[in-house]
Amino acid sequence: MKNHERKDKEIVPVIDEENIVPYEKWIVSFSNSRKGTVRTSFREFFAQGFYEAYDIVMTYAEKQNVDIRWFKEKRNCGASFSNHVFIKLESCCTYCNKRFNHQEPIPCNHYKCQSTFCSRDCCNDHIWLLHNSK
Ligand SMILES: [Zn+2]
Ligand SMILES: [Zn+2]
Structure with a gap:
Protein backbone atom coordinates (compact mmCIF):
# COMPACT_ATOMS: atom_id res chain seq x y z
CA MET A 1 0.00 0.00 0.00
CA LYS A 2 2.77 2.40 0.90
CA ASN A 3 4.62 1.64 -2.28
CA HIS A 4 1.54 2.28 -4.32
CA GLU A 5 1.01 5.68 -2.73
CA ARG A 6 4.56 6.75 -3.36
CA LYS A 7 4.40 5.74 -6.99
CA ASP A 8 1.25 7.78 -7.54
CA LYS A 9 2.82 10.87 -6.09
CA GLU A 10 5.82 10.62 -8.34
CA ILE A 11 3.75 10.49 -11.48
CA VAL A 12 0.82 12.76 -10.75
CA PRO A 13 1.74 16.35 -9.92
CA VAL A 14 0.17 17.62 -6.75
CA ILE A 15 -2.57 20.03 -7.66
CA ASP A 16 -2.78 22.94 -5.31
CA GLU A 17 -6.36 24.15 -5.49
CA GLU A 18 -5.47 27.69 -4.52
CA ASN A 19 -2.74 27.89 -7.08
CA ILE A 20 -4.37 26.69 -10.26
CA VAL A 21 -2.05 26.41 -13.22
CA PRO A 22 -3.32 28.63 -16.02
CA TYR A 23 -3.90 27.52 -19.56
CA GLU A 24 -0.96 28.62 -21.65
CA LYS A 25 -0.21 28.46 -25.31
CA TRP A 26 2.74 26.16 -25.94
CA ILE A 27 4.90 25.58 -28.95
CA VAL A 28 6.38 22.25 -29.82
CA SER A 29 9.10 21.58 -32.35
CA PHE A 30 9.23 18.19 -34.04
CA SER A 31 11.74 16.62 -36.29
CA ASN A 32 10.84 13.94 -38.71
CA SER A 33 13.73 12.10 -40.30
CA ARG A 34 13.07 9.94 -43.28
CA LYS A 35 15.67 8.67 -45.68
CA GLY A 36 18.34 10.98 -44.33
CA THR A 37 16.40 14.22 -44.62
CA VAL A 38 15.35 15.84 -41.40
CA ARG A 39 12.26 17.98 -41.48
CA THR A 40 11.44 20.32 -38.68
CA SER A 41 7.94 21.50 -37.94
CA PHE A 42 6.27 23.59 -35.30
CA ARG A 43 2.82 23.32 -33.83
CA GLU A 44 1.03 25.14 -31.11
CA PHE A 45 -1.43 23.95 -28.50
CA PHE A 46 -3.00 24.83 -25.18
CA ALA A 47 -1.98 23.08 -22.00
CA GLN A 48 -2.38 23.61 -18.32
CA GLY A 49 1.17 23.42 -17.07
CA PHE A 50 4.22 21.39 -17.95
CA TYR A 51 2.80 17.95 -17.18
CA GLU A 52 -0.17 18.34 -19.44
CA ALA A 53 2.01 19.79 -22.20
CA TYR A 54 4.40 16.87 -21.84
CA ASP A 55 1.54 14.43 -22.08
CA ILE A 56 0.08 16.08 -25.16
CA VAL A 57 3.33 16.21 -27.12
CA MET A 58 4.28 12.65 -26.16
CA THR A 59 0.95 11.29 -27.30
CA TYR A 60 1.18 13.22 -30.53
CA ALA A 61 4.78 12.17 -31.21
CA GLU A 62 3.88 8.55 -30.68
CA LYS A 63 0.86 8.71 -32.96
CA GLN A 64 2.63 10.62 -35.72
CA ASN A 65 5.99 8.90 -35.33
CA VAL A 66 7.99 12.09 -34.97
CA ASP A 67 10.72 13.16 -32.54
CA ILE A 68 10.24 16.03 -30.15
CA ARG A 69 13.03 18.57 -30.32
CA TRP A 70 11.68 20.86 -27.67
CA PHE A 71 8.47 22.37 -26.36
CA LYS A 72 7.91 25.46 -24.26
CA GLU A 73 5.44 28.16 -23.39
CA LYS A 74 4.88 30.46 -26.31
CA ARG A 75 5.41 33.58 -24.23
CA ASN A 76 8.92 32.35 -23.44
CA CYS A 77 9.82 31.68 -27.03
CA GLY A 78 11.04 35.09 -28.16
CA ALA A 79 9.52 37.61 -30.53
CA SER A 80 9.87 35.64 -33.75
CA PHE A 81 7.78 32.85 -32.23
CA SER A 82 5.36 34.94 -30.20
CA ASN A 83 4.17 36.86 -33.24
CA HIS A 84 3.82 33.84 -35.47
CA VAL A 85 0.66 31.77 -35.70
CA PHE A 86 1.39 28.07 -35.96
CA ILE A 87 -0.78 25.20 -37.05
CA LYS A 88 -2.70 23.80 -34.12
CA LEU A 89 -1.43 20.52 -32.81
CA GLU A 90 -4.98 19.34 -32.64
ZN1 LIG B 1 -18.29 30.40 -41.65
ZN1 LIG C 1 -15.76 18.08 -39.71
Missing part, protein backbone atom coordinates in the same frame (compact mmCIF):
# COMPACT_ATOMS: atom_id res chain seq x y z
CA SER A 91 -7.95 21.18 -34.06
CA CYS A 92 -11.62 20.80 -33.50
CA CYS A 93 -13.94 20.92 -36.49
CA THR A 94 -16.56 23.63 -36.01
CA TYR A 95 -19.10 21.67 -37.98
CA CYS A 96 -18.84 18.04 -36.89
CA ASN A 97 -16.92 18.61 -33.64
CA LYS A 98 -14.37 15.98 -34.51
CA ARG A 99 -10.82 16.43 -33.27
CA PHE A 100 -8.14 16.02 -35.88
CA ASN A 101 -4.44 16.62 -36.26
CA HIS A 102 -3.61 14.96 -39.55
CA GLN A 103 -3.90 18.07 -41.66
CA GLU A 104 -4.20 21.80 -41.66
CA PRO A 105 -7.69 22.92 -40.77
CA ILE A 106 -9.74 24.30 -43.65
CA PRO A 107 -10.83 27.83 -42.79
CA CYS A 108 -14.23 29.24 -43.65
CA ASN A 109 -13.85 31.74 -46.45
CA HIS A 110 -16.68 33.94 -45.24
CA TYR A 111 -15.34 37.25 -44.00
CA LYS A 112 -15.17 37.58 -40.21
CA CYS A 113 -15.90 33.89 -39.70
CA GLN A 114 -13.35 32.11 -37.52
CA SER A 115 -14.58 28.58 -38.14
CA THR A 116 -12.22 25.81 -39.18
CA PHE A 117 -13.06 22.40 -40.53
CA CYS A 118 -11.67 18.91 -40.84
CA SER A 119 -12.81 18.49 -44.44
CA ARG A 120 -14.16 20.28 -47.48
CA ASP A 121 -17.55 18.65 -46.91
CA CYS A 122 -17.87 20.07 -43.41
CA CYS A 123 -16.79 23.48 -44.70
CA ASN A 124 -19.33 23.43 -47.50
CA ASP A 125 -22.16 22.30 -45.22
CA HIS A 126 -21.31 25.02 -42.75
CA ILE A 127 -21.26 27.71 -45.45
CA TRP A 128 -24.55 26.49 -46.85
CA LEU A 129 -26.21 26.46 -43.41
CA LEU A 130 -24.79 29.61 -41.93
CA HIS A 131 -23.85 31.99 -44.68
CA ASN A 132 -26.36 31.31 -47.44
CA SER A 133 -29.53 32.20 -45.60
CA LYS A 134 -29.56 35.88 -46.49
Whole structure:
Protein backbone atom coordinates (compact mmCIF):
# COMPACT_ATOMS: atom_id res chain seq x y z
CA MET A 1 0.00 0.00 0.00
CA LYS A 2 2.77 2.40 0.90
CA ASN A 3 4.62 1.64 -2.28
CA HIS A 4 1.54 2.28 -4.32
CA GLU A 5 1.01 5.68 -2.73
CA ARG A 6 4.56 6.75 -3.36
CA LYS A 7 4.40 5.74 -6.99
CA ASP A 8 1.25 7.78 -7.54
CA LYS A 9 2.82 10.87 -6.09
CA GLU A 10 5.82 10.62 -8.34
CA ILE A 11 3.75 10.49 -11.48
CA VAL A 12 0.82 12.76 -10.75
CA PRO A 13 1.74 16.35 -9.92
CA VAL A 14 0.17 17.62 -6.75
CA ILE A 15 -2.57 20.03 -7.66
CA ASP A 16 -2.78 22.94 -5.31
CA GLU A 17 -6.36 24.15 -5.49
CA GLU A 18 -5.47 27.69 -4.52
CA ASN A 19 -2.74 27.89 -7.08
CA ILE A 20 -4.37 26.69 -10.26
CA VAL A 21 -2.05 26.41 -13.22
CA PRO A 22 -3.32 28.63 -16.02
CA TYR A 23 -3.90 27.52 -19.56
CA GLU A 24 -0.96 28.62 -21.65
CA LYS A 25 -0.21 28.46 -25.31
CA TRP A 26 2.74 26.16 -25.94
CA ILE A 27 4.90 25.58 -28.95
CA VAL A 28 6.38 22.25 -29.82
CA SER A 29 9.10 21.58 -32.35
CA PHE A 30 9.23 18.19 -34.04
CA SER A 31 11.74 16.62 -36.29
CA ASN A 32 10.84 13.94 -38.71
CA SER A 33 13.73 12.10 -40.30
CA ARG A 34 13.07 9.94 -43.28
CA LYS A 35 15.67 8.67 -45.68
CA GLY A 36 18.34 10.98 -44.33
CA THR A 37 16.40 14.22 -44.62
CA VAL A 38 15.35 15.84 -41.40
CA ARG A 39 12.26 17.98 -41.48
CA THR A 40 11.44 20.32 -38.68
CA SER A 41 7.94 21.50 -37.94
CA PHE A 42 6.27 23.59 -35.30
CA ARG A 43 2.82 23.32 -33.83
CA GLU A 44 1.03 25.14 -31.11
CA PHE A 45 -1.43 23.95 -28.50
CA PHE A 46 -3.00 24.83 -25.18
CA ALA A 47 -1.98 23.08 -22.00
CA GLN A 48 -2.38 23.61 -18.32
CA GLY A 49 1.17 23.42 -17.07
CA PHE A 50 4.22 21.39 -17.95
CA TYR A 51 2.80 17.95 -17.18
CA GLU A 52 -0.17 18.34 -19.44
CA ALA A 53 2.01 19.79 -22.20
CA TYR A 54 4.40 16.87 -21.84
CA ASP A 55 1.54 14.43 -22.08
CA ILE A 56 0.08 16.08 -25.16
CA VAL A 57 3.33 16.21 -27.12
CA MET A 58 4.28 12.65 -26.16
CA THR A 59 0.95 11.29 -27.30
CA TYR A 60 1.18 13.22 -30.53
CA ALA A 61 4.78 12.17 -31.21
CA GLU A 62 3.88 8.55 -30.68
CA LYS A 63 0.86 8.71 -32.96
CA GLN A 64 2.63 10.62 -35.72
CA ASN A 65 5.99 8.90 -35.33
CA VAL A 66 7.99 12.09 -34.97
CA ASP A 67 10.72 13.16 -32.54
CA ILE A 68 10.24 16.03 -30.15
CA ARG A 69 13.03 18.57 -30.32
CA TRP A 70 11.68 20.86 -27.67
CA PHE A 71 8.47 22.37 -26.36
CA LYS A 72 7.91 25.46 -24.26
CA GLU A 73 5.44 28.16 -23.39
CA LYS A 74 4.88 30.46 -26.31
CA ARG A 75 5.41 33.58 -24.23
CA ASN A 76 8.92 32.35 -23.44
CA CYS A 77 9.82 31.68 -27.03
CA GLY A 78 11.04 35.09 -28.16
CA ALA A 79 9.52 37.61 -30.53
CA SER A 80 9.87 35.64 -33.75
CA PHE A 81 7.78 32.85 -32.23
CA SER A 82 5.36 34.94 -30.20
CA ASN A 83 4.17 36.86 -33.24
CA HIS A 84 3.82 33.84 -35.47
CA VAL A 85 0.66 31.77 -35.70
CA PHE A 86 1.39 28.07 -35.96
CA ILE A 87 -0.78 25.20 -37.05
CA LYS A 88 -2.70 23.80 -34.12
CA LEU A 89 -1.43 20.52 -32.81
CA GLU A 90 -4.98 19.34 -32.64
CA SER A 91 -7.95 21.18 -34.06
CA CYS A 92 -11.62 20.80 -33.50
CA CYS A 93 -13.94 20.92 -36.49
CA THR A 94 -16.56 23.63 -36.01
CA TYR A 95 -19.10 21.67 -37.98
CA CYS A 96 -18.84 18.04 -36.89
CA ASN A 97 -16.92 18.61 -33.64
CA LYS A 98 -14.37 15.98 -34.51
CA ARG A 99 -10.82 16.43 -33.27
CA PHE A 100 -8.14 16.02 -35.88
CA ASN A 101 -4.44 16.62 -36.26
CA HIS A 102 -3.61 14.96 -39.55
CA GLN A 103 -3.90 18.07 -41.66
CA GLU A 104 -4.20 21.80 -41.66
CA PRO A 105 -7.69 22.92 -40.77
CA ILE A 106 -9.74 24.30 -43.65
CA PRO A 107 -10.83 27.83 -42.79
CA CYS A 108 -14.23 29.24 -43.65
CA ASN A 109 -13.85 31.74 -46.45
CA HIS A 110 -16.68 33.94 -45.24
CA TYR A 111 -15.34 37.25 -44.00
CA LYS A 112 -15.17 37.58 -40.21
CA CYS A 113 -15.90 33.89 -39.70
CA GLN A 114 -13.35 32.11 -37.52
CA SER A 115 -14.58 28.58 -38.14
CA THR A 116 -12.22 25.81 -39.18
CA PHE A 117 -13.06 22.40 -40.53
CA CYS A 118 -11.67 18.91 -40.84
CA SER A 119 -12.81 18.49 -44.44
CA ARG A 120 -14.16 20.28 -47.48
CA ASP A 121 -17.55 18.65 -46.91
CA CYS A 122 -17.87 20.07 -43.41
CA CYS A 123 -16.79 23.48 -44.70
CA ASN A 124 -19.33 23.43 -47.50
CA ASP A 125 -22.16 22.30 -45.22
CA HIS A 126 -21.31 25.02 -42.75
CA ILE A 127 -21.26 27.71 -45.45
CA TRP A 128 -24.55 26.49 -46.85
CA LEU A 129 -26.21 26.46 -43.41
CA LEU A 130 -24.79 29.61 -41.93
CA HIS A 131 -23.85 31.99 -44.68
CA ASN A 132 -26.36 31.31 -47.44
CA SER A 133 -29.53 32.20 -45.60
CA LYS A 134 -29.56 35.88 -46.49
ZN1 LIG B 1 -15.76 18.08 -39.71
ZN1 LIG C 1 -18.29 30.40 -41.65
